Amino acid sequence: MEPLDHFRDDDFSPFRFFTAEQWSRFRADTPLTLTEEEVRRLRSLNDPVDLDEIRRIYLSLSRLLSAHVESSQLLFHQRKSFLNIDQAWKTPFIIGIAGSVAVGKSTTARILAELLKRWPSSPKVDLVTTDGFLYPNEVLRREDLMDRKGFPESYDVGAVLRFLSDIKAGRPNVHAPSYSHLTYDVLPGEFTVVDRPDILIFEGINVLQVRDLPEDGKIVPFVSDFFDFAIYIDAEEADIHHWYVERFMRLRETAFRDPESFFHRYAAIQPDAARAVAESLWENINLKNLHDNILPTRPRADLILRKGRDHLINRVALRKL
Ligand SMILES: Nc1ncnc2c1ncn2[C@@H]1O[C@H](COP(=O)(O)OP(=O)(O)O)[C@@H](O)[C@H]1O
């Protein structure tokens, strides 16, 4: 099989590689618990995912995650008895989902959340996206970071770490800030409340980021230190570029029509001028971020889902144990 860029599919690779067909066989007898209509509701604009893709890719993934969650619960109980402690609260299992802007992380996260909720054990599954942890536009403007929205420095990483550490500590009613793609800003005073889930899916472009160690020797964790399983959604740069621009053009006919939309002015201009804006946002912000900050985190994932030009997953790489 063709390797994933600089990954080598050989005995020394940390990953095992599968075609979508090979991967689909691992679903065994995992039942299909979503309907076509539900998948349509869960997918983002321009995402072609359908029930066939759920069968081919997501059922095996759900089965694999179920094995990981089960074994982490077993380990948790064994640890309790080893330490002879009586810890009433459980530690949520956290799944990180990373990848470029416009690669389809939100759709994958929403589909996974629904599939996991429908396991026979009916776990409580919550989903949080990292955009709520971006600094408000007012701060980004002041710090001259509006052209670096989505870069590591545009997030309040301290707040992310406090959030995840509260979740892992089993605290009730932990607040995650909210973001609006419509106003292109953090929503003041709006939160998602996360109340001791069994599983938390934490999705965002930079969740596998590692930072330079502080010079003062202070020990600061990485966001991914809180993850039990990390997924990277991957695709050819040219394809993601195309999806970004096409989505922007579709948004002109939908979300941008709303006078509240930050991008409202681009709904009225000529298509060529709008396309030029999308190209520039891609080139100057999102592509740079992909090269400098996102792609380098790919080898840190446990699982890489690689999409083809048609936006469907055609290859899977699973980290060897
Ligand atoms: N300007 C926008 N207006 C409205 N919705 C948007 C806009 N940009 C992105 N979205 C939506 O926000 C979600 C997240 O997009 P993005 O951060 O690019 O990640 P991904 O495509 O990997 O899910 C998607 O559902 C997308 O359709």
Ligand SMILES: CC(C)(COP(=O)(O)O)[C@@H](O)C(=O)NCCC(=O)O
């Ligand atoms: C809000 C985003 C940074 C994504 O954030 P995430 O949820 O991945 O943390 C991204 O969608 C974005 O707005 N990028 C800035 C450039 C642009 O408008 O495309």
